[in-house]
Amino acid sequence: MNVVIVDDEPLARERLRRMIESFPGYAVVGEAGEGQAAIERVSELSPDAVLLDVHMPGIDGLQVARELAETDLPPAVIFVTAHSEHALSAHNSQADGYLLKPVRREDLAAALARARQPSRAQYAALAGHPEAGGPMGYISARTRDGIERVAIRDILYFWADQKYTSVFHLQGELLIEQSLSTLEQSLSDNFMRVHRKALVARAHVTGLKYNTDGSACLSLRQSEQYVPVSRRRLAEVRALLGS
Structure with a gap:
């Protein structure tokens, strides 16, 4: 399963990368530090899932998720946030999951396992x-x-x-x-x-x-x-x- 990590904090991206690459069958194929770069990376790499920080400079994670959902084959989106109030917004956005920082290994593994199932947007891809x-x-x-x-x-x-x-x-x-x-x-x-x-x-x-x-x-x-x-x-x- 190919994953792209989007977070404006390099240390946060590195921590997620280490955890993901320790899971059998998962690979981090790209990273981005802000919203517009995230959209471009996903378009270029076509990952299966995106770990997406909610609060970022410029385009925030919620807007990035909305734009990704409009693509022909949108990836599963798992929001990652340090703020519990953003978790509610992420949940209401119909994302495929959300995680609170600091992300625990077992929570990340569970979220990625759920993301192996087709996302709601992919199920709707009859159009x-x-x-x-x-x-x-x-x-x-x-x-x-x-x-x-x-x-x-x-x-x-x-x-x-x-x-x-x-x-x-x-x-x-x-x-x-x-x-x-x-x-x-x-x-x-x-x-x-x-x-x-x-x-x-x-x-x-x-x-x-x-x-x-x-x-x-x-x-x-x-x-x-x-x-x-x-x-x-x-x-x-x-x-x-x-x-």
Whole structure:
């Protein structure tokens, strides 16, 4: 996990760097001492997370966080502050976490672990760039290798399993935490619910198959998997295929 540290105090940055680099799987890829430099460093380095001081000269941390949230793939933001009143502002800003100085090692480890999950802004990254020949946007998730992004037009179907949702796409599979209900609301123009556990891309459906027990399933383009169709959704799926 790649991290950028933003703090106007060099000793504070050095202390955070030492702690982060002692955690397996984490690396500090850059630092900044003020807000505008932080925005430029994040744009240049595309880190997974930013440790962001709230009170800095010039652009403060809250404004930096607001600007980062407007980017296509915003990093997770963890505010770091010496003032408890700023912690409340950081919390209310919908950051992915906040820490009070002096930062304790165990608190930092916990905050970074939480930041491995996709941020709220990344979950909202269904609004991407227009894609010719397909729906707009991307699905984003944080993986062991960083942030993985899949174009909506390349997704075959979503499959819900307990608290996670699997995204089956042309290049493989991705695991996210968004519910099918949330996805269905966002993607209703291009996807249809065919089962309580399945949301399928209309454009990738190639046929309807009946099993020997009378149940039905869908075949999808470039996939060997069949997606089950519930009895209550069967008429709607037939109508789609008929059109």
